[in-house]
Amino acid sequence: AQSVTQLDSQVPVFEEAPVELRCNYSSSVSVYLFWYVQYPNQGLQLLLKYLSGSTLVKGINGFEAEFNKSQTSFHLRKPSVHISDTAEYFCAVSELKGYQKVTFGTGTKLQVIP
Amino acid sequence: DTEVTQTPKHLVMGMTNKKSLKCEQHMGHRAMYWYKQKAKKPPELMFVYSYEKLSINESVPSRFSPECPNSSLLNLHLHALQPEDSALYLCASSQPQGRTDTQYFGPGTRLTVL
Numbered sequence: 276a277q278s279v280t281q282l283d284s285q286v287p288v289f290e291e292a293p294v295e296l297r298c299n300y301s302s303s304v305s306v307y308l309f310w311y312v313q314y315p316n317q318g319l320q321l322l323l324k325y326l327s328g329s330t331l332v333k334g335i336n337g338f339e340a341e342f343n344k345s346q347t348s349f350h351l352r353k354p355s356v357h358i359s360d361t362a363e364y365f366c367a368v369s370e371l372k373g374y375q376k377v378t379f380g381t382g383t384k385l386q387v388i389p
Numbered sequence: 390d391t392e393v394t395q396t397p398k399h400l401v402m403g404m405t406n407k408k409s410l411k412c413e414q415h416m417g418h419r420a421m422y423w424y425k426q427k428a429k430k431p432p433e434l435m436f437v438y439s440y441e442k443l444s445i446n447e448s449v450p451s452r453f454s455p456e457c458p459n460s461s462l463l464n465l466h467l468h469a470l471q472p473e474d475s476a477l478y479l480c481a482s483s484q485p486q487g488r489t490d491t492q493y494f495g496p497g498t499r500l501t502v503l
Contacts, residue, residue: 318393318497320494
């Protein structure tokens with residue numbers, strides 16, 4: 276079974292400051308990891324994904340994440356946040372169980388302070 | 390085009406009403422999903438259709454009835470709902486049986502049951 280842990284339920288950060296949202300996973304098989312963003316009253320939008328290859332993955336809106344197998348982590352980073360980045364961020368892992376089963380973390384609310 | 394559309398955007402219904410949610414995608418995906426999301430929680434999987442056949446029902450009450458009329462459309466028929474069924478209902482699609490495949494989400498239908 277796979278699981279995802281997002282320890283920080285909320286992360287406040289000042290505008291133009293850097294941010295890191297933490298994600299740890301557990302898996303007994305090959306790992307495929309995703310970050311989704313959800314703006315208020317909207318659906319989930321894919322930010323980036325790690326399938327294989329380079330451990331540093333670049334996504335949309337200036338976000339990037341680094342896959343660290345030894346630490347079982349997939350932290351999301353942005354060097355300078357904007358007010359419009361205020362949203363809920365979900366880390367997720369997928370596995371095959373006859374269908375693509377996606378397990379989501381509990382989410383981290385990024386609150387950008389002007 | 391990575392768009393999944395959902396209608397209606399908002400729905401208010403009484404406990405004796407019958408209504409339907411609609412989801413549509415034109416990405417050629419052959420797997421479609423219904424999720425339920427309560428406030429401040431991650432999405433919870435309800436149903437999975439693979440090649441227009443229901444492959445997963447996550448013990449969802451029978452007052453929710455999914456239907457997949459063709460490879461582009463997914464419906465969720467609602468009948469005799471309870472107030473606790475109020476939530477954001479998200480549709481997603483992907484290629485089936487691909488662990489590396491990405492699920493693309495629609496904007497959701499905000500359902501309120503009175």
